[in-house]
Amino acid sequence: MSPVKVGILGLGTVGCGTLNVLRRNAHEIARRAGREIIVTHASARTLDKPRPCDTQSLRLTNQPMEVVNDPEVSIIVELIGGTSLARDLVLQAINDGKHVVTANKALIALHGNEIFNAAQQKGVMVAFEAAVAGGIPVIKAIREGLSGNSIQWLAGIINGTSNFILTEMRDKGRDFDSVLAEAQQLGYAEADPRFDVEGIDAAHKLTILASIAFGIPLQFDKVYIEGISNITAEDVSYATELGYRIKHLGIAKRTAEGVELRAHPTLIPYRRLLANVDGVMNGVLIHADAVGSTLYYGAGAGAEPTASAVVADLVDVVRTLTTDPENRVPHLAFQPDSISEIPILPIESVQTAYYLRMMALDRVGVLAQVATILGQCGISIEALIQKEPVGGADKVPVVMLTHSVQEAQLNQAISQIEALEGISGSVIRIRMDTLAG
Amino acid sequence: MSPVKVGILGLGTVGCGTLNVLRRNAHEIARRAGREIIVTHASARTLDKPRPCDTQSLRLTNQPMEVVNDPEVSIIVELIGGTSLARDLVLQAINDGKHVVTANKALIALHGNEIFNAAQQKGVMVAFEAAVAGGIPVIKAIREGLSGNSIQWLAGIINGTSNFILTEMRDKGRDFDSVLAEAQQLGYAEADPRFDVEGIDAAHKLTILASIAFGIPLQFDKVYIEGISNITAEDVSYATELGYRIKHLGIAKRTAEGVELRAHPTLIPYRRLLANVDGVMNGVLIHADAVGSTLYYGAGAGAEPTASAVVADLVDVVRTLTTDPENRVPHLAFQPDSISEIPILPIESVQTAYYLRMMALDRVGVLAQVATILGQCGISIEALIQKEPVGGADKVPVVMLTHSVQEAQLNQAISQIEALEGISGSVIRIRMDTLAG
Known part of the structure; x- marks a missing residue:
């Protein structure tokens, strides 16, 4: 021919x-x-x-x-x-x-x-x-390789720049700004890095993955987007201590109420393969009813x-x-005539576990107040780290992992906690996912 | 329709x-x-x-x-x-x-x-x-997803039974026979387990993968096959100590001389994703000229x-x-008219690194003799473990990792080492692969 x-x-x-x-x-x-x-x-x-x-x-x-x-x-x-x-x-x-x-x-x-x-x-x-x-070849895998399945969720490391930065922060204990500057020198990040580090690029890709996984229209404007620029060396280190890695994930999940579409930093258990996708590499984990979990790994750019x-x-x-x-x-x-309009859930309706970090006055009763608020909002605590005050500091970091809760409820709890006299500044929250079936 | x-x-x-x-x-x-x-x-x-x-x-x-x-x-x-x-x-x-x-x-x-x-x-x-x-969907990935590439090699954990057994041996320090019996009870291994544990099933799959990766005919009879039944708890433990995992891999590699086709236990660095594909799960790592390394992971049976x-x-x-x-x-x-007959190399022509284990008399000079033989055969040593004799034992295990060498040369060295008076029994050998580009 x-x-x-x-x-x-x-x-x-x-x-x-x-x-x-x-x-x-x-x-x-x-x-x-x-x-x-x-x-x-x-x-x-x-x-x-x-x-x-x-x-x-x-x-x-x-x-x-x-x-x-x-x-x-x-x-x-x-x-x-x-x-x-x-x-x-x-x-x-x-x-x-x-x-x-x-x-x-x-x-x-x-x-x-x-x-x-x-x-x-x-x-x-x-x-x-x-x-x-x-x-x-993850588009092909979803579109053709898994065509017998009802896909339930997917979670992907789909922005190499963010993954490189988070990997360096963890491996070397460095902070976001210094690693970003290095990434720019190495050509892994653009002069204007917002597209990558603010999660927009990952949200574009997530939009596409979700559409072909669930048979829904492309709807970028409904993706909840959060980047990695607020992740601190401290959070990376606490996550490690608790047995987790912080990864920027694009997550699409089908629930009884609709579809979750969100791109944000996420704590995942360190033993998961996805937690070990490091540097500029990409990895997409897909959970489907017949095949279970499959993962696709390789270079996401270049x-x-x-x-x-x-x-x-x-x-x-x-x-x-x-x-x-x-x-x-x-x-x-x-x-084309089978694409269906399943509602995309607002982030407030998303149900997930959280990592929370706050600065508490080193004073009796503060932790009890925090626990009471969480309890009243129906949020149970899975793990807690409270550090000794360093030097003459009057404030100590308190880190906790919650069980799964609706984001709206967590927002309520956080605003009450932030109003406490014993809590200084805002409560840092990072979503978690066990990536289990 | x-x-x-x-x-x-x-x-x-x-x-x-x-x-x-x-x-x-x-x-x-x-x-x-x-x-x-x-x-x-x-x-x-x-x-x-x-x-x-x-x-x-x-x-x-x-x-x-x-x-x-x-x-x-x-x-x-x-x-x-x-x-x-x-x-x-x-x-x-x-x-x-x-x-x-x-x-x-x-x-x-x-x-x-x-x-x-x-x-x-x-x-x-x-x-x-x-x-x-x-x-x-690894057939589809190779056949269609990587169709722009010249594929250089692939290495796959493609027998879930063997992988389950090796994972259990490592996690729990158990020996082959006891884990096999458990695998049979759990339904992960057949009553006659030879197909799985002797590497035949993996060789069938490797035959197929190599054919579609390189454009060669299916030629099962030319695959070198070795199973996991000779892997001991000792070897699993030494491998761990040296920073490796033992996995049963199907390996197909294109070299200037021809194609290597071999299914056998392999030491791989523990940090590789493939080393963390555990239990009955399968994983295939493919290295190709344009895309680099990609990995595909999921359930290999059921x-x-x-x-x-x-x-x-x-x-x-x-x-x-x-x-x-x-x-x-x-x-x-x-x-079909483009399938080419590239020669399949005999195992003696394969070039790879090795893990060697032998029992040496606890006596001055034995190790020097072994080192001399290896040196004369052009084999250099990358790492060595020599344990203290336990109790009153007069023999000590010696474990070493070699640099890459042709199998024929290694065979020669091994027969000379086994002939030494200071060496008791046979020299155990397990091939190694760094799985690097």
Whole structure:
């Protein structure tokens, strides 16, 4: 069969990685796909910049729409990022009857419903394995590998930057700011790190995972989002002392009342495999009714890991070029007419255990007052650490783990505790999850 | 679309699990597949036996060929196990133009080349996700998720029985025989446990994994196989002391000289995720050029985990019922005309590090003699433990870890060491792997 011609939008890290992987493994890829896949046309913002890939054999333009409109090209790989121009380009490609492969999580999380609807009508595929957890084929695992299951929950370390920072904080006892600065130097964090450390990137990915796991629309605006910038070296160390690790997790859970969608730091037992996914690595744990728990681990970012997912999508698309669109794997795992509107629960309705830390005056009776408030709010304590005052300090840190409770109730208890004369400052809370079946 | 009708051969644990999962999740599965999948006909050796699944709504026979020949049924699920009758049934189904889903690793490892060849000629699919690592979608991950990569090696804990035994031996300091007896009581090991504990089951699965990873034919007869029955509580304890775990691994590695295919106990560093895959769980670590290392973890056996993979295969097959066979995912990941005959290396050519244990007379000079022999054979020592003699014993255990060396050279060194007067009995050897990129 004749080669399939591909156009790439964006020749940054992942664009070059994709070119390099397609070239280096051309023979092996063709042995699998049954035909060659070649990039013939690409766009880049700056044309004469030195790049870690050879662009000599392809047409290069700084007008991405030229690539989209190239009649020779049958698959467009969108790697420019952002949600405005990328959306226009992808919708145009779909409109021209071209298939699309994208690594753009923000685009899918924010405009996926519109994009997949357009693709459905035009009978083209929009593949996005690279949008979640880089090179780990977790979209495929959920969408196809677990298709016999009713998925109950998933919890993923899906932001490498946050995981690197938390790992360093734990391994070296360092604080957030100093590790962030190092991560920026190493290129693991952007100059503006908010997207990563404030949990937005993880929330984009969680939006996608939840949709394909539960058969619900993409609804990024309903994700509860909390980043890691408030996690202190102290909390990391207390968590360790209690037998836990703090990880930034994207959690999606199906309950009788609706779906929980939340991205936030979470204490998890240190013996869990997910607790040992360290550094910039990603890991996604999925609990489903038939198979139980399965875990998928690997590099969540980087030129070639992401390219690995882009190329796998290209091979998938090539294989379905002649397939009746009705019989393809649906974009969001469930048939478009079967996607259901299960309510997404507000964070106040979420039921979970908590790690609490507060500064108490070193005085008789304060702890009893705290315990009374918790008891009145129906919150029972599972573990408690009270440290001796250091030096002449009049305040001591009190750390406790609660049993599972509704967040609304915990909020109530916390505001009462913070009003106590014996408690100084605010009560720090970090959610916990045992990740048990 | 009208429902797809399926026939099941064998209503044992997995057969009933498949029936139960298909029924319980019927709605969710149809929302994904776009049509219903129903079992209409099944065979079982004994018809009137009580079963953990409801068979009232289907036709039941003790003649599996009746199911195969049922013109209403378009997919046959083979779950009877064994390689003789199963082969006949599967080949007959293919010959009748029916698609096949099987969980039978022995069948695929031993007769896969013949079966896939027949399926190719008839334009039908034979899906076998359930044959390796139960519910973990690792076949799909390698075949489709990593299709852009050149896979370099893989190492898998793919026999739950062996992993359970080794985990118990380590956690509780018990010996092989007593844990095996417990595993048999718990139903984790068969009355005749040889298939599992002698590594044959793992070798079947490794044969399949290596074929789809490297694009080579299935060649079970070339796998080097060693089980766990010779692993002692002593070795488990020394390994722990040295910072390692002993796991039974299936290892496939591509080298400049050929492919290594070996299933044997292996020391791996305790910090690796794979070292923490415990109990009956399975885990497969895959190292590929673009993505780096990815790991897949989950239940490798059991009624519903295996059913999870069977049903995922059913959904895949249903989706390709109308696909041009040319464009389907090839059975063995690579197009049939692209499967290449890379030589499989004999174990003597394998290059690896080793754990060695021997009993030495507690006498000056013995250790020097051992060291001299190793040095002459070009083997350098990375770590060494020599224990004090216990009580009045005249012999002391000597444990060492070597750097990487060719097995042939090690064999030579071992026979010279065993010939020393100061060494009593044979030298125990266990291969090691750092599982590093």
